[in-house]
Amino acid sequence: MVIRARKLKRGDTVGVVAPASPPKQESLGKALSFLEGLGLKVKLGSSLHKTYGYLAGTDEERVEDIHTMFRDPEIKAVFCACGGFGTGRIASKLDYELIAGNPKIFWGYSDITFLHTAIHQNTGLVTFHGPMLSSDVGLKEVHEKTKETFRQLFESKPVEFSPTLSPVEVIVEGKAGGPVTGGNLTLLVSTLGTEYEVDTRGKILFIEDLDEEPYKVDRMLNQLKMAGKFRDAEGIIIGDFKNCEPDKRKESLTLDQLFDEYIRKAGKPALKGFYIGHSSPSLAVPVGSYGKIDTSSKSFIVESGIKEKDEA
Template identity: 60%
Template sequence: MIKPEKLNKGDTVGIIAPASPPNESKLNKALSFLEELEVNVKLGTSIRQRFGYLAGDDESRLKDLHTMFRDPSIKAIICACGGYGTGRIAGKIDYSLLKKHPKIFWGYSDITFLHTAIHQQTGLVTFHGPMLSSDIGKEDVHDLTKESFKQLFQLDQLKYDETISPLTVLAAGSAEGRLIGGNLALLTSTLGTKYEVDTKNKLLFFEDIDEEPYRVDRMLNQLHMAGKLEEAAGILVCDFNGCEPKNREESLTLEEVINDYVIRVNRPAIMGFKIGHSKPNFAIPVGAKAKMETRNKEVVIESGVK
């Protein structure tokens, strides 16, 4: 495991869009938030490009990623938004470059593919956290969403319990291991590739947005058949925003679907974490060691920086 160096006031943060293009007005609003954190900002060259649903072609987005990791003046890389496209560049990334120049890498949603690939290819701890255009640039941003960025400046451990959101125990017990996971659709899309998510002895977390229960069923079934749920030491079920039945008169509920798969594997499991497409969006370090305890309904996570 490699931890990146923590941020200090006055450091420079690189902003890239490795998937879809950001909303410019929301991005500009979010940049003022970074000024409040007292860091400098350097925008990637493809951040304002458009190539269909992508922020520039694959080579442009890949070049931005490599440039930001290579540039010694850049101390952290924050993704402007998700959308679609990171899986298209994952096979072209120079992972030896990233390992040679480890630094903070932050984002979620479609960025899940990069979190999984980078961690498994390099051992670098990355951060599943709120993005600029997608979250910080909105009109009403939860204070805890903004406060999540503080973990980049300090070495304190994180604690998630019911002071943040109501939690439901799906399967009792305690478990510990490195945190791995992210967006359910993206985790499923890694299966069968060289970047297939490794859940063995890990604490697996997953979330999603605007997926009907039958689609969540399909994805969890695929993870289950691939052995990914059974191999996990414990499971954190995070936010599923807008995942109610929409086009089917008869449907299982989201809770019925999740319970069916999670309870059957008999791993310690808690549901209700505001991690992902949620309000607040609580950031966590992917690859960091963590311990979950269902008796106290809490997860304690070590700092993702050094």
């Protein structure tokens, strides 16, 4: 069963948390002003100002922040300030009954991928793989399309990814449809063998990553392949792989060679080149909503991840 949170409207209160690493405070301040500019009131989680090594507080503190936001009837959406490290540590500590009983918009990406997978597969709630407040919206210069992608939280209409923004390439021709799942490649691989293992059966899988050398991308794609994740998927979307260039090993395969080896040979309709992930612009994807791939038009369209307020 798929659950959608109700759309936002001006005057709503939203919560901001740090489920992984602590955000840069200056960048966060700018991002909070952006949310307020959308007509939203902002409530801050206590973890935003805590540090525990590379984490924004202990596991228990970060979990309680999330629970507090979902428990509070005033809060209509929960935005993650940044990614970093540590969400896999708290997945088993979350109260999924609480989350399912209080469906709200949950937004973030990168390390938050683990929580998108865990929350959707355990509750049916559609979550949003979208640009981070501190590390994307809080930058000195923010692409207008990055800002515009937040509009999908206010309007219940399909999210369309077209080849007009970036050069989209066809890896495997065809059409495919299914619920959308995926996110950061490193985090998806980290779910394998756990009770939160990403399920790609009958789904559209999208992947992206940052600062991973090709030999590491090779290893991770191979692991997904051996786990049957490409075989089980209906279609595949390759997002941005920013700075995934050879460094330690100068003699290297290219990313295109790797995508040819793993994605093309999987034989599922596949497109490459959308601004999804650590890119500028960074476009949000509703995880759990139904998506369609059509390589003839190089399009990727996903049903809205929210519902109208007056729906049951």
